[in-house]
Amino acid sequence: MTPHTDATSGHPLQPYWNLALASVQADALRVALELKLFRLLAEPMPAGSVAERLRLHPDNTEHLLEILWSMRLLDRQEAATPAQGWRYQASWLASRYLDHESKQHCGDAWSLRLQALRHFGQHLDEQLRTGEASTAPRLAGTAANWQAAARLQIAQEQRAATAEAALAVFSQLPEFPRAQRLLDLGGGPGLVAIALAKANPNLRGEVFDLPETISVAEENIHAAGLGGRLRGRSGDLIRDPIGEGYDLIWCSSVLHFVPDIDQALGKIHAALRPGGVLVCVQAEIPDSQDAARQMLSYYLSMRMLGRQLTHAGGLRQAMQRAGFSALQTQHEVPFPVTPVTAVIGRRSLQ
Structure with a gap:
């Protein structure tokens, strides 16, 4: 029997569509970390000012800030005049864990996790066929990489x-x-x-x-x-x-x-x-x-x-x-x- 779908329960495929959407959210966070955006937004700032400071496209910068707001990584408040739009600020979570100047910064560790998981996923079919693992060079289990992980990724996650x-x-x-x-x-x-x-x-x-x-x-x-x-x-x-x-x-x-x-x-x-x-x-x-x-x-x-x-x-x-x-x-x-x-x-x- 086919499950009934109504306007409130959503389509049965929605969880799997969400998997594809999550990839966009992950890239939005990755770019924000690369731009050190959460340090810049320690104080409220309109999208136009963010774009000017970082030399970005103004409209697309606002679109990025909106998705980060939807992910609860940014808060927003109305500007002094409607023409100025929203003013964005790093949320408490982003300030604590994703601002690169925070003592509990975990952004580098998160980025390395994303890199490792994506590398694994891209080679999953190959690993199923051959049984041989493919490890990203930066993440391979060499002595130097273990030491680097202890100094950065593991240390950030322990903190x-x-x-x-x-x-x-x-x-x-x-x-x-x-x-x-x-x-x-x-x-x-x-x-x-x-x-x-x-x-x-x-x-x-x-x-x-x-x-x-x-x-x-x-x-x-x-x-x-x-x-x-x-x-x-x-x-x-x-x-x-x-x-x-x-x-x-x-x-x-x-x-x-x-x-x-x-x-x-x-x-x-x-x-x-x-x-x-x-x-x-x-x-x-x-x-x-x-x-x-x-x-x-x-x-x-x-x-x-x-x-x-x-x-x-x-x-x-x-x-x-x-x-x-x-x-x-x-x-x-x-x-x-x-x-x-x-x-x-x-x-x-x-």
Whole structure:
């Protein structure tokens, strides 16, 4: 039976037409970031003045500002006279996250995500036929590119979202205020460890990641004045020691990259002291179609590279197998690109 369409419900194809429209919105944001438009519009300004300042076509500039307004990236107000049209200003969201002078600027990270996703999409048919991945040169997994990502993309996302999410999870744990030793496993630029150390003045610990990334973490640690409490430890989770006797371990989006989740979790369990806590944050495939769509869209490229993405409940089950107890699960933890699941587990005192 054909679904009935009326004037209020819209056409069944509308969600798929929206996919094509989203591409235009993404390019509108990309151009706005390239023009540093949100810094220029820190104060209200008419479209004509924007065009004059940036040497753009006046009418087309107004059209761009209108679509950015529709995306809630700009606010607008009436000018002094109707002939002047609207005056546009960066919204609070754009000012906080997309103004290149903001401390929480995430525009470069967003642009790199867009580049990577579009490159993957353009080569999807080829990858289906051959099974071979095609990675944009700037995004290939070389040592130099990992270091660059830690310094720019990952750092921006940790400042804008990850560190705040970690603080929200740890602040609910009764163990956090009295914890003394932390391991930020796969911590990249180390900004999560820095945020946790600032929140708990008794906390000392290590950021563990690949050698090319740890140099960035150590730069950030010293810039934060925490060189006496935090340090970097370089290595590979599977092959190298990660230390022991930790009160807290933060493990974020690491298990996608290991060949054996059970082996990795067993090693993490052994690194905790009795009574220690692991907060493991990973994307999982939800049971709901609508919830799964966003997750699978982002992780399709990684899954085609052989990375692991568990289904809902899979991470909790793996932690149980590794010996973690008193498990707690938090769904929809806000994270870069797509919400994730946090599973909290403890090493028993026995």
